[in-house]
Amino acid sequence: MFSKTRSLLVVGFLVCAVTLIGVAPLAQAGSPKEIKIGVLFPLSGGLASTGALIRQGAELAADIVNDKWPNLDIPMAKWEGIPSLGGAKIKLIVMDHRSDPARGADLAKRLIEDEKVVGIMGCYNSSVTKSVSTVCERYGVPMINSNSTSPLLTRRGYNWFWRTTPDNITFTVDLFKFLEGLVEGKVRGVGKIPREELDDLAIAGEETEYGTTGAELLKEMAPEYGCRVVKYILYAHESPDLTSESQAMQAANPDCVLFIPYVSDVILYMRTFRSLRFSPHIIWGQDAGTVQPDFARVLGKDANGVITRTVFIPEVAIKVKPIAAQINNVYKERTGEDLSGTSARAFTGIQAWAYVLDKAGSTEPKAIQKACNEIYISPDDIIMLWGGINFGSTTPDEKGQNVLGMGMIGQWQWKDGKNVLEAVYPFDYATADMIYPFPEWE
């Protein structure tokens, strides 16, 4: 009965195939002069282009820390590695989580135990940030988040999670303050606008963690600022057509349309609005989709007048923050595009890592945790207009949130054949007259 071929084959297949799992990655000895940081982003699927931006921002920051940059005035350009760690270089280990929380968690384990990273940065999608931060919490490994803005993330009492970017609450308050500013006539280039022209809101949120929480926040806060929500939509990004959603908004006749979108869906919305000749007074986007260079480049003239919340505006950088303008130039040389809210936040996330490591003077998790909780990065060191970086809490249930962050509102303006993002809020930093109302479609 016993067949040699058969047994060989069966044993061979079963065992060999499974042994494939056992092929451990080549253990890298890793010189002490190198500090690894695991970076998790979506680099495939619908968010691949966003992941590319984040990657570019993060890599630029690492290069500026590691190499000598005599022409840059930002302090860390003189470091050539982390000073308190004997000039150790930062090495980013980038991985693609494919927008899947489970894969993100698995890769985080790989980064922590196999690659021996000192910490993790990521993950853009708020849902993946959740699962990855859970892994970090269990392993006791620090994680700094630069791009996820769901307010829930810093409200879970985690001891190993810090976030540099302001969250959606800050941005939502900014929006309403901006609308009040319009009523009070504080916005550059626009007179006082009657409140009736601005108080009917239509909210359209993308059906993910980020979009849902963002939309709910807007809905909750609107009455506090005397606004009414006339249409509230959550839509699926896998929907091939958004005509009926746009028609429903048009029928509700809102003054402001507020999006919490990713990039491809907001492009589709704008094109549909154009075909419906639907132009509300204000079209505002909650960062992710509307802030990206792709959005402006793809829509061209149609993006003219769209308002977006952001944290970085090149025009402001040129005027008030020389170091930011320098960094922007380096970035532009590399990629051909200006820094955007997305890439600038990734840059700042890695920068925060560098400062935390420098303050900790060690790669021990406990030391890094202590450094994170105590760190203060001065506003002169960063490219943002923030008051610096200091992790604390704005409310008692919050933990690890950068309390010095600040949001901005920019407007895409079509000038000489290209879109320029001009600042309109904070009012003191306005770089151009605001276009109000949103221009009628031709």
Next chain:
Amino acid sequence: MALAAEITASGILMGSIFALVALGLTLIFGVMNVVNFAHGEFLMIGMYSAFLISTFLSIEPLVSLPFVAVVGFLLGIITYYLLIRYLLRGPMIAQLFGTFGLMLFLRYLVMFILGPNPRVLHQGVLIGKSVSLSWFTFDISKLAAAGFSILLFVLVSWMIERTKLGRALRATSIDAEAAGYMGIDTEKMNALAWGIGGATAGIAGGLLANFYYITPTVGMLFIMIAFATVALGGFGSIRGAFIAGLIVGLIMMVAGYYLSQIKLAFVYLAYFLVVVLRPRGLFGW
């Protein structure tokens, strides 16, 4: 009243576009019982070829349609000879996964070559133009796509039902073996079905490019809708695909207007209810 008219109009408009997307799928299925998961990717390649041809040769996107059709045709033929021919020997499930693999392959091959960033056509006679009626504003590019959809459906049904080629295709679909005895080169007929299916997907892509954004992952937005459309109408039925397309379009518009979040659920549910009553779809045979 105006609202009902508006929703119906846009439902019919989008419905005929969904039907156009599904045409190639039902054609291929009708001839050889293969469901093509990569159909959305054929569409995406059609969109990219329309974009690349009209941008680099700076010609009108509508003029690029014949070229796009040729690209789609060749893609279909190549797919048939390199992959489908072998899949046909296996069970249905191997066919599903073979085309699923093809879907991933084409999607990420395009992303690998052209990058992940979205693109949009800016120049063209149809782009961004609308006709306003008192109660509704029509997007001309969508109107044109719907018109082409009807045209293609008429053309393809004519070809299948009236021409010698169509009779050979139908013979192959009913009984490939018998068709072989009758002197029909069934291999060639299968390849032709893939070619025509690919060409219609390419044309659909070329028309969509006029009002849609183009990314390597755009195919996955359409593939499930196309499946539901084809199955609802009855696999292999051309007339069924068109009517099912209209039904799907109307459901999506009405549901999308009131309950956007679960509008796709209504489409899938409609399919489920229809096949419970008619297990071979509306017009299946």
Next chain:
Amino acid sequence: MVGKMKAVVGVLKDTFSFNDLPLSERIAFAAFLVFVFFFPWIVHTSYPRVVMIRFLLFAMYGLGWNLIGGYGGQVDLGQAKNVGFGAFATALMITWWGVPFWITVPVGITVAVVESFAVAYPMFRLRGHYFAIATLCVALVWQKLFLFWDWTGGARGVELPIKSAPNFTYMQFGTIGYHYFIFALFMAEFLFMNWFRKSKMSYELQAVRDNEDAAASLGINVTWTKVKTYLITAAMGAVGGSFYAVYHLYIDPRCVMQLDLSILIAMTAMVGGAGSIWGPILGAAILIPLDMYLGALLGGMGFYGIDFIIYALIIMVIAAREPRGIWGIIERARRRGYVLRG
């Protein structure tokens, strides 16, 4: 009484006996079990262990799917909905009421079975592609509803409370603990399959698969046989889902109920060889490490999609060259072996 005892002993014997399999297969499987059992002590890095857990989970999913898809020959592309039912039952009951894990599992199974029963009868009136697309559609309807409802957490998902590990009430461990946990579940399911393989139901099911009319003329209730199998498959999916929830501690309808998961589950069985008890294990042993290592090694390199391209090429080659999967290759080689010796 004695008759009952005898029946129980018979079932137990069928469950634990592998005597009908060739010696070579038994040796190979024993070697495999020993290897998996000692795996955490052979390999000391984390990622291989994580991949191993994922492999066992998908082998388990695949074994369950193999019932309806392999032995039953019904192409079910909606297994993700059952995974979702299990995962949500566990996650929600633990976060809301702190119910111990082992009580949530039967609840998840019940939900999956009841739902499957409700859709099974209309569904099994369909044949071929109509059935496949219908299972897909039903799974997607559930995903949309779970995203839409508030009580499921919607798109925000559910985060399970973290306990200090190891915790046997809520089943939270380190990686090694999870390894043995999933290994035990896998073994339980495997032994069940071993019993099933030899049961009357299995023969009825295969008769139905091969020729429904002939099976009906033998007095087999065709629809009920299919429905029963469908329900068992659903229950197995739900168990996997419950594990997923306590393993990842975060779930949302996009990750546990997505289309890709349904397809991957069916694909593990297909690539390995549907309708054989080894098929899903072989399939998962090939697809899961391939996917995980391609993603980890090539995914971050900056060449977009290169990992997917290689993965897709391998799937296409398997589907085109060997439609009956790896098991088909082994059986062919075997037959050749007989011929050579003969």
